[in-house]
Amino acid sequence: MNDMDRRAVIDKTVGFVKQRLSGAEAGHDWWHIHRVWTTAKHIAEHESVDTFVVELGALLHDIADSKFHDGDEDIGPRTARGFLSELGLDEGVVEHVGLIVANISFKGGKHEQKFRSPELDVIQDADRLDAMGAIGIARAFNFGGHVGRELYNPDIRPNLEMTKEEYKKAAAPTLNHFYEKLLLLKDRMNTETGRRLAEQRHAFMEKYLEQFYSEWEGEI
Numbered sequence: 001m002n003d004m005d006r007r008a009v010i011d012k013t014v015g016f017v018k019q020r021l022s023g024a025e026a027g028h029d030w031w032h033i034h035r036v037w038t039t040a041k042h043i044a045e046h047e048s049v050d051t052f053v054v055e056l057g058a059l060l061h062d063i064a065d066s067k068f069h070d071g072d073e074d075i076g077p078r079t080a081r082g083f084l085s086e087l088g089l090d091e092g093v094v095e096h097v098g099l100i101v102a103n104i105s106f107k108g109g110k111h112e113q114k115f116r117s118p119e120l121d122v123i124q125d126a127d128r129l130d131a132m133g134a135i136g137i138a139r140a141f142n143f144g145g146h147v148g149r150e151l152y153n154p155d156i157r158p159n160l161e162m163t164k165e166e167y168k169k170a171a172a173p174t175l176n177h178f179y180e181k182l183l184l185l186k187d188r189m190n191t192e193t194g195r196r197l198a199e200q201r202h203a204f205m206e207k208y209l210e211q212f213y214s215e216w217e218g219e220i
């Protein structure tokens with residue numbers, strides 16, 4: 001496939017994703033995809049990867065998130081594979097993108113990831129980076145608001161031993177999510193570039209939490 005055909009496939013994928021995600025929760029909407037796509041391309045410049053697969057995987061990684069589809073974990077990979085097959089793409093690319101969509105998710109970080117590839121490593125870093133820093137904070141509180149969580153409750157401690165099932169059902173205040181996921185991400189990066197960006201975003205979240213507790217206690 002030449003570069004022009006590849007561009008056409010990317011453009012069609014953008015159109016498909018925008019349409020499928022219209023009205024999505026603001027932390028998992030087209031703009032989340034757009035940021036992950038941009039960051040993934042940036043990280044990919046420093047890695048030896050198939051950038052076409054990186055772009056398609058980034059664009060399709062949240063095409064149908066199981067937590068918004070009654071826990072159906074195959075709906076995302078199935079939708080991505082179906083879309084790409086219809087465009088007549090190489091079976092190898094279709095399968096690879098399907099595996100990326102199936103294996104990118106955090107889900108408490110305790111379950112074993114069954115598939116890895118350098119392309120998935122790049123997209124996973126980009127997705128994790130979007131859960132950190134200023135945007136990560138905004139996304140967490142938006143998600144918490146979306147499902148009716150408290151901002152913070154000093155009586156409910158974070159639970160670091162959650163199973164995948166507990167993680168999915170967790171109803172704790174949003175601040176707990178920082179300890180259960182967001183602050184753990186910097187040590188889970190796959191690439192050098194990802195690690196460097198994660199350090200900055202991590203430091204910002206720590207600063208934010210300090211200020212949050214200080215205001216909570218009424219300090220001035």
Ligand code: ADP
Nearest residue numbers: 027105106107131139140141143144170174177
């Ligand atoms: P993944 O989609 O990578 O498996 P999650 O679904 O756990 O990860 O989270 C994606 C994003 O959704 C998080 O980075 C966060 O912004 C938001 N989110 C998910 N669960 C929570 C939660 N319990 N509290 C606050 N935000 C959450």
Ligand code: NI
Nearest residue numbers: 032061062127
């Ligand atoms: Ni995502």
